[in-house]
Amino acid sequence: MKKTILLLGSGELGKEFVIAAQRLGQTVIAVDSYDNAPAMQVADAREVINMLDGNALDSLVEKYNPDYIVPEIEAIRTERFYEYEKQGYTVIPSAKAANYTMNRKSIRDLATKDLGLKTATYRYATSAQELQLAVKEIGIPCVVKPLMSSSGKGQSTIKTPDDIEKAWYYSQEGSRGDVAEVIVEGFVNFNYEITLLTVTQRDGKTLFCPPIGHRQERGDYQESWQPAAMLPEHLKTAQEMADKVTAALGGAGIWGVEFFIADDGVYFSELSPRPHDTGMVTLANTQNFNEFELHLRAVLGLPIAEITQERIGASAVILAREHSENPSFSGIENIASEEKSDFRLFGKPTSRPYRRMGVVVTYDYLDGDVPKVIERAKEIAGRVSVD
Ligand code: AMP
Numbered sequence: 001m002k003k004t005i006l007l008l009g010s011g012e013l014g015k016e017f018v019i020a021a022q023r024l025g026q027t028v029i030a031v032d033s034y035d036n037a038p039a040m041q042v043a044d045a046r047e048v049i050n051m052l053d054g055n056a057l058d059s060l061v062e063k064y065n066p067d068y069i070v071p072e073i074e075a076i077r078t079e080r081f082y083e084y085e086k087q088g089y090t091v092i093p094s095a096k097a098a099n100y101t102m103n104r105k106s107i108r109d110l111a112t113k114d115l116g117l118k119t120a121t122y123r124y125a126t127s128a129q130e131l132q133l134a135v136k137e138i139g140i141p142c143v144v145k146p147l148m149s150s151s152g153k154g155q156s157t158i159k160t161p162d163d164i165e166k167a168w169y170y171s172q173e174g175s176r177g178d179v180a181e182v183i184v185e186g187f188v189n190f191n192y193e194i195t196l197l198t199v200t201q202r203d204g205k206t207l208f209c210p211p212i213g214h215r216q217e218r219g220d221y222q223e224s225w226q227p228a229a230m231l232p233e234h235l236k237t238a239q240e241m242a243d244k245v246t247a248a249l250g251g252a253g254i255w256g257v258e259f260f261i262a263d264d265g266v267y268f269s270e271l272s273p274r275p276h277d278t279g280m281v282t283l284a285n286t287q288n289f290n291e292f293e294l295h296l297r298a299v300l301g302l303p304i305a306e307i308t309q310e311r312i313g314a315s316a317v318i319l320a321r322e323h324s325e326n327p328s329f330s331g332i333e334n335i336a337s338e339e340k341s342d343f344r345l346f347g348k349p350t351s352r353p354y355r356r357m358g359v360v361v362t363y364d365y366l367d368g369d370v371p372k373v374i375e376r377a378k379e380i381a382g383r384v385s386v387d
Contacts (some may be wrong), residue, residue, distance in 0.1 A: 007029070007072055007285075009074065010037035010070060017039070024341030028043045031051065036249050037348050054079070068300075070253075082095045082099070093246075097250060098273060101271060103147050103148055115244050116242050118268065125168075127346070129169045135161075141159050144170075146181075149176050150176075154172070162265075189234040195212045196257045198257050199298050199304060203303065206242075211227055212224050212228060221376060223314060238246055242255070253273060254294050255273055256353050280361070284315065284361035288306075289304070301328065311364065313369075318357050322353065323353070324351045329345060329386055330385050331383045331384040341361065341362040343361065
């Protein structure tokens with residue numbers, strides 16, 4: 001039961017995953033493009049490489065011969081994962097999952113064409129001219145996103161024809177990698193959006209966490225809460241969709257499956273084959289296992305009997321205001337005395353505007369009021385500043 005885990009990506013989600021792994025006595029090598037990243041601070045070993053460099057990845061796999069390769073971010077030369085699987089390595093959840101989800105085109109075509117899931121209408125475009133045509137077909141308003149990007153980078157909403165050209169150039173600035181293509185999606189006038197954390201097991205049934213609601217700004221989540229109030233039939237539809245898409249991608253682990261809930265039903269948006277940032281709400285012990293513990297158990301092939309909701313909870317992010325080479329927090333003593341709340345400071349070595357530096361979680365008994373818990377998380381996080 002002492003396994004070696006090569007963790008590709010060492011952010012705050014990785015850090016909590018490493019802590020869960022350390023509690024069960026595992027060995028973790030934390031990798032990122034810069035030194036002293038959050039997960040490195042708690043791992044057994046660290047490596048600093050460019051994970052988009054396939055040769056650099058190959059060398060690490062050879063050096064450590066890991067039992068599990070666990071991606072924590074998207075920006076990895078995931079094509080190499082297929083090769084690792086052929087060589088007998090286990091990629092979490094699977095090479096296909098990591099590779100498909102890093103490109104919006106692969107995952108969207110799989111969801112819509114192969115699996116028949118309901119999604120926003122969409123077209124692709126590879127130039128400003130093609131974007132004009134695509135927008136004509138989809139209609140305004142619509143949303144333009146680079147095929148490869150995360151955290152809302154390069155994403156914008158077209159509200160008038162004048163926005164089209166701007167949206168193209170903006171998408172090109174925010175695009176990652178060598179792909180210039182964008183997806184144009186019809187604007188879904190949703191009532192709310194959720195993340196459905198879904199756990200696929202090596203030898204067990206697929207389990208679902210209670211749905212998590214969240215609010216986005218600038219393409220990043222600001223608050224999340226659990227459970228999100230939703231109609232039982234919408235939840236059931238979302239679970240069926242999550243089951244289908246995770247089964248098609250294969251492997252064991254936790255997945256953050258994102259949905260829009262509109263008047264005309266449930267839309268699949270996208271998914272990440274790893275713990276999800278909105279799932280940090282589970283750090284409030286809202287469940288019998290938090291999302292990192294669930295991921296670890298699924299990775300190690302330990303059976304998970306059930307996922308139960310133990311409390312209601314919310315999370316609110318602590319963002320940096322400016323660039324700093326030596327960021328420091330103020331207001332922590334003040335918020336520490338708050339009842340039914342907790343916080344994490346990620347230990348990121350530097351800050352820049354809007355960089356997520358910490359998170360506040362709040363909770364209450366199961367019969368408590370979710371909006372009040374969200375309000376408290378927001379208010380408490382607002383009292384911390386990072387300079
Ligand atoms: P994404 O990076 O695709 O998760 O998009 C980030 C956020 O933008 C989502 O969580 C939604 O709040 C919003 N968004 C993305 N696509 C659409 C869409 N087609 N219609 C309406 N809102 C969207």
